[in-house]
Amino acid sequence: MKSEKYDVVVIGAGSAGLSGALALARSRRSVLVIDSGEPRNAPAGHVHNYLGRENTPPAELRALGRAEVTGYGGEVLDARVLSAETAGDGFRVRLDTGRTVAARRLLVATGAVDELPDLPGLAERWGRDVLHCAYCHGWEVRDRAIGVLATGPMAVHQALLFRQLSEDVVLFGHLSQPAVTDTARLAARGIRVVPGEVAALEVTGDALTGVRLRSGELVPREAIVVAPRPAARAGFLAGLGLEAADKVVNGAVIGTAVPADPGGATAVPGVWVAGNVTDPMAQVVGAAAAGLAAGAAINADLVEEETRQALDRHRTGPFTAEAERELAARVAGDRRHGL
Known part of the structure; x- marks a missing residue:
């Protein structure tokens, strides 16, 4: 691995996670995708209603997505996330391999389990x-x-x-x-x-x-x-104070999901969710779109943070614009007085 600290750690390598990772990798972010290999649609023979990929086997679509992410410099790791917690100005993610990685932002796209x-x-x-x-x-x-x-x-x-x-x-x-x-x-x-x-x-x-x-x-x-009861895979988020809640559709509870705003931002700053973990009714193409939107939002959030940091450095540095003007004025005054 290139680094133990990443701009973004994406948890889950389904259509939502890989789409978000792709957007982030194309934005030149350091991205690590962690996947436990338990896709919700594994029993299905083919993916449908995905324009341009109709009838593609789910495993083939995931393999194509992984190749696209790594082609832009992203990393994909087969492992299970045991826990996630805040650490300094970011997050610490512990894996079942014994490894711990750090991230500035998290995108959770772990999907759901269908209870039959x-x-x-x-x-x-x-x-x-x-x-x-x-x-x-x-x-x-x-x-x-x-x-x-x-x-x-x-x-x-x-x-x-x-x-x-x-x-x-x-x-x-x-x-x-x-x-x-x-x-x-x-x-x-x-x-x-x-x-x-x-x-x-x-x-x-x-x-x-x-x-x-x-x-x-x-x-x-x-x-x-049948109508299965989808349960969000979110137990590892307990250390962040996030947990799944009842998902209500037309007045009825249909399963559980991690609450988030329409863009995928959760109640914990720096943590986004996308796909079936927050929207159990989303089809593959919808989950991919949500992952892309969350990835773009994360990149924009990082850009804003980096801009604030750069501005603070500029303002407190030895040669800010104001300091340069003051120095120029003093030099000009010294010259007028023959100094």
């Missing part, structure tokens, strides 16, 4: 034919028999979105039934509500074949939609 409903067979199919987002995976299951599992406040919304992609959509009431008004909306779109608790997913060979109810009934389905 506890149903037999569900976790094993996650990212394949157990899905959560119509925009991320909807095209891939178009015209198939789709079931939406009502495990959260977004279930009716999900069912209506997936109905745009298939005429065969059912909503499994599971542990809660939709409100009467929602049932009417679903019926108007031809979405049947299946009452009763879900017991497990049925898999034949390597294909999802249906949903088994607690009653024993099997409802044939080829894809299942």
